Amino acid sequence: MTSYKQMSSVTIQIDGMHCNACVARVTRALAKVDSAKVLNVAIGQATVETANAAAAVDAITKAGYQAHAK
Numbered sequence: 001m002t003s004y005k006q007m008s009s010v011t012i013q014i015d016g017m018h019c020n021a022c023v024a025r026v027t028r029a030l031a032k033v034d035s036a037k038v039l040n041v042a043i044g045q046a047t048v049e050t051a052n053a054a055a056a057v058d059a060i061t062k063a064g065y066q067a068h069a070k
């Protein structure tokens with residue numbers, strides 16, 4: 001059991017990613033989000049487990065991409 005609110009798997013659509021360097025950049029940005037666990041990052045989308053999708057979207061946006069939860 002965790003003290004988190006309900007965690008769920010969230011897919012975030014990301015515009016502006018075009019290569020593996022972008023994948024690495026988004027992965028690093030998401031790794032810094034304490035409330036999100038990275039499940040997968042691919043060109044164009046990321047999947048995270050989180051109760052706070054907005055924090056993950058915000059981190060990706062700050063890394064320079066357009067992100068929104070699907």
Ligand SMILES: [Cu+2]
Binds near residue numbers: 017018019022023
């Ligand atoms: Cu790139």
